[in-house]
Every structure is written in structure tokens, then in C-alpha cells.
Amino acid sequence: MASLVFLNDSFSGGEEIATKLSQALGYRCLGQEVLGFVAEEYDVLEPRLLEAVEAPPSLFGMSSRTRSRCLIFLRARIAAFLREDNALYHGPAGPFLIDRISHITRVRVTANLDDRIARVAEQQRTTARRGRRILLRGDKKRQKWSRLVVKAEITDPSLYDLVVNLSEAPLDDALRSLSEAAVDKKFQTTTYSLKCVENFELTARAHAALADLDIDAQVKADDGVVSVRTKPSHHSKERHLELVREKVEALQGVEEVCVELAESLMGGIAETMR
Amino acid sequence: MERRLQVLVVDDEPIVGKRLKSMLAKLGCDIEVFVDPKEACSRVDEREFDVVVTDILMAKLDGIQVLEHVLKRVPEAKVIMITGYAMMEMARQAMEKGAFDFIAKPFKPDDLRASVARAAAALGIQVESKTGESQG
Numbered sequence: 001m002a003s004l005v006f007l008n009d010s011f012s013g014g015e016e017i018a019t020k021l022s023q024a025l026g027y028r029c030l031g032q033e034v035l036g037f038v039a040e041e042y043d044v045l046e047p048r049l050l051e052a053v054e055a056p057p058s059l060f061g062m063s064s065r066t067r068s069r070c071l072i073f074l075r076a077r078i079a080a081f082l083r084e085d086n087a088l089y090h091g092p093a094g095p096f097l098i099d100r101i102s103h104i105t106r107v108r109v110t111a112n113l114d115d116r117i118a119r120v121a122e123q124q125r126t127t128a129r130r131g132r133r134i135l136l137r138g139d140k141k142r143q144k145w146s147r148l149v150v151k152a153e154i155t156d157p158s159l160y161d162l163v164v165n166l167s168e169a170p171l172d173d174a175l176r177s178l179s180e181a182a183v184d185k186k187f188q189t190t191t192y193s194l195k196c197v198e199n200f201e202l203t204a205r206a207h208a209a210l211a212d213l214d215i216d217a218q219v220k221a222d223d224g225v226v227s228v229r230t231k232p233s234h235h236s237k238e239r240h241l242e243l244v245r246e247k248v249e250a251l252q253g254v255e256e257v258c259v260e261l262a263e264s265l266m267g268g269i270a271e272t273m274r
Numbered sequence: 275m276e277r278r279l280q281v282l283v284v285d286d287e288p289i290v291g292k293r294l295k296s297m298l299a300k301l302g303c304d305i306e307v308f309v310d311p312k313e314a315c316s317r318v319d320e321r322e323f324d325v326v327v328t329d330i331l332m333a334k335l336d337g338i339q340v341l342e343h344v345l346k347r348v349p350e351a352k353v354i355m356i357t358g359y360a361m362m363e364m365a366r367q368a369m370e371k372g373a374f375d376f377i378a379k380p381f382k383p384d385d386l387r388a389s390v391a392r393a394a395a396a397l398g399i400q401v402e403s404k405t406g407e408s409q410g
Contacts (some may be wrong), residue, residue, distance in 0.1 A: 102365040102376075186370035191377045192360050193387055 001025070002105045003082055003185035004178070005098060006090035007154070010138050011119040013166045014109035018090035020171070021178050027088045030047055031083050034074065034091040042073040042208065049074065053092035053262065056144035067149065069211050071097065078200040080229075085189050095159050096150040099200045103193040108160045112167035172213035202226065202253050209247045211242070218262065224255030229262040237261060279303035279394050279401050280321075284314040284328040284340055285356075294327060297383040301390060302402035311335035315343045322348050325374075325393045327386070330357040330364065338371060345372045351391035356381070 004021070008014025009267060015031060022029035035053075039046040051062050052070030075097040076187045085103060095106045111119075113135075121131035151185055162181055164174050181187060202221035210217045210228065218229040226248050232240030241259050249255045281303045285291045291307040297303055306323075308314035311332050318326070326344050330337035337373045352374035357364065360378035368376050375389045376394070376401045 061301045069343055102362045111314065122402070129409075184370075188364040188369050189371075189382070190375050191367065191389055192365055193362075193376070195378065 001027075001086050002103050002182050002189070003027075003085050003087040004089070004105050004107055004182060005082070006107045006208065007095050007108055007160070008090060009108070009110040009116065009154075011116040011123070011135060012109050012111040013119070013171070017109060017164070017166065017171065017174060017178070017252040018088055021175055021182075022088040024175060024179060025086070025088070027086050027183055028081070028084075029088045029090070029180075030078075031090045033090075034077055038070075038073050038077045041077065044070060044073060054083060054141070054145065055247045056141060057148050059102070065215055071149075072204075072208050072211045072215070075202040076201075079204035080098070080198075082241050083197060085194075085197075093150070096152055099196065101193050101196045101200065103187055104190040104197070105162065105187045106160045107178065107181075108154075108163045110163065110165050112165070115167045119163070124141070124252065198253075199223070202251070205258075206248050206251060206254070209251060210244060213243055213247065217244070217264075221254075224253060225258065226251075226254050226256070227258045227260075229260055231262045275304075276400050277323060278397050279390070280323045281305045281390065282314060282318065282323040282326045283307045284326065284337070285309065286311065286312050286329060286332040286334075290329070294386070296325075297386055298390060301387055301394075303390070303394075311337075311340050315340060318344050318347050323351060324397055324399060325390055327350055327390070328353065328355060330355055330368070331359060335354070338368065341368065341373055343370055345363065351399065352387075352396060354393065356386075386395045391404050 006014055006018050018031065019029060035046050035049045038044065038049055049070050052067045056058055057064065074093065078089060078094065078097055081089060082104060083099065098104065117128055117131045117135055120135050121128050124131065124134065143154055146152050152159060164178065166174055199221050203219050206218065206221060206226050208221040210219065212232045213249045228244055228248060230244050235243065244259050245257050248254055279299055283291055283294045283305060285294065286309050287338065288309050291309055295305050295307050306317065308317065310335050315335065328337040328340045337355050341355065344351050344353050354369045354375045355373050356377045356379055358379040365376045374393050377385060377389060392400050
């Protein structure tokens, strides 16, 4: 059956519907706790990961290198989770970090502003007025994050296969339509889509393995063959290529590794001028 | 006696059709190959096939049209789409129209055989495995 990746607007009830849906379908489910798993697996502080997925870039904030590193690790973890189908991911940044794969249905869960404000006020035990301020500030932060970090608009409908507004439909109706989507013919797994998800997972895993050698490495996996374009920073070219090859060859599922140097702009200009 | 799986292969490149036939022969099925999708559809009108393996991008008729024609004639048939230009939307379109599977070229022979074996199993027909044992 299809796997599902949710992006929940804050205080929309998305987490509740994700949990209920995964139980109804018998799916594996992964939400915000993904950050704990990433922290453990990649030896990164969880607050850093949270900052990477929530805080927009700022002058004195997290460096772009640190943020990239966190997102690379998160992507690898999400990819590993989605490697097997019948999965529902509703943690941070899902639709922004995964490839477009035909059996992975992207869902945005939202609710009307008034309902979301009421939920904030209830959960945070505050007034509706203050709840509105909290909510709008949070929405603005998320929008800024998505525009600056992943270059996407959260509200862009083309990012999603389905948009569910929990104010427009009772929970049971929303659950029913999402359950129907999970078994919809067009979202079913195929030989092609399973290969896509295998390739995506290996690409993400290889990229994570190389994050400390070359954060900007271009990595692509296709049927066990991993191609890497990379630039050395701390080592000689030969030593760097050797290290990259060693790291990737050690990964499960890798059959062949092709490594080449990425030409730097200055190197290219220097070569032209000789 | 168990009946043999009846397979129709449609690809407008003759060499591809030949290769697919030899890949699938190991499953112990009866295979007819067509390079002309219109002729293939006429053949489908004459007799029932259990499984149809069809390319998508073909000149006279595309694979989606072949799919629609086959399922109109034989709703239980399992149609496997193959293409060298696989894209997510194409895969979804094919599956929405009732394809059984969607495979991107180039593919390993085992991938196609596995897909056909699954199709056979879904129809309750046995096919041979690589070791010559029956599957399904």
C-alpha cells in the first residue's frame, strides 16, 4: 500500500489524525521522535536538530554548514523509515526532504485559523488573543524557514497530493478519505517506485556518510551504483578520493562506487588562464 | 494438467520484444510478441491473454491506450507497463488506469520475471521459477 508523508500545520490536529490513521491502517508511524533517533545515530545534539528544522537562518544563528549537516542526517533517517512501504511519517520537514516517488502520498493537514487559535489557547492555557499572536508568530517563522532553507512555500498546493482541512470535515470523514487514498490504485507500489525509494534511501545514506568529508558532495545512487562528485577540503585530492570511496564502499547495498572531483570555479578559471 | 500462462508482449523495438520473450520463456509461459500495438490490440480481440507486457511510448498507439483496450476486453488481465522514460506522474497515471505494475527500463530480467510471477499468482496460475520449480 502507499506510504504517507504528512506536513501538519501547527495546532491543526494533524498529529492526532496521523496517529489514528496509522493505527487504522496498521502502518508504522514516525513523528517528532525522529529527531531523537537522528541525534543518537549521528551523534548530534537534539536541540541542534530542532533548531535546524525550525529556526530560519539569521545573522547570529546556526551556520548553514551545521544546518545542512543536520538536514542530511534527518533525510537519511526519513529515507530509511520510508524504505519499506506501509509507513506514515508526520515529523518535521517531510515533504521537503524526500524525493517525489509515486507510492509516497504527500499530505498537508491544516485547519481554519479560528480553530487553530482555540487549540493553542486551550493547550497553552491562555487567551484567544495571546493564542492568535503565538500562532501567527509560529506560522511566520515556519514560512520563513521553508522559503529560506528549502526554497518552498508551505502553502503551495503543488507540493502535496492531498490537502486535508480538519475544520471542513469531521475527523472520521478525514480518516476515511485518507484511508481511501492509502489504497487508491494510483498510489500503489510498483517495481519502479520500489526501485526509486531504494535509490533515494541509498543516496541519502551515502550522503550522510560523507557529510563530514564534504557536505556539498553530489551523491546519486542507482541500483547499487553510487556516483559521487566531491571537492577536497582538508586532504590532498588523492587522499580525499580514497576516503570518499572507503566510506561509501563500506555501506550496505553498495555494489560499485564512482568518485570524481568536482571542478572548483577558481580552479577552472586558473586552468583556462594557463 | 495446469494451464500455461498466456502472455502478450508489445514493444515497437523488435530487439526488445525478442529479449523480453527469452526472459519470460524461463517461466514456462506461452508468449506472443508484437511490434505493432494496433495489431497487438487486434490479437487481444481474438483471444484472451492473462498478462500483457507493453511499452508505453510507441508511435501508432501508446501503452496507455493498449492498457485501456486490454482491460476493456479482459478486465481480469494483468497489464505490466515498461518504459525507458519513467516518471512519477506516468507511473501514477498507469496505475490509476488499472495497470498491474510499472517497470522502468533498463531493468533486470529477474525484475520482470518477478512481476509476471506475481501477476500469475494473482490469477491463480502457476509458473516456473528459475530452478524449474512451480510458483504461484
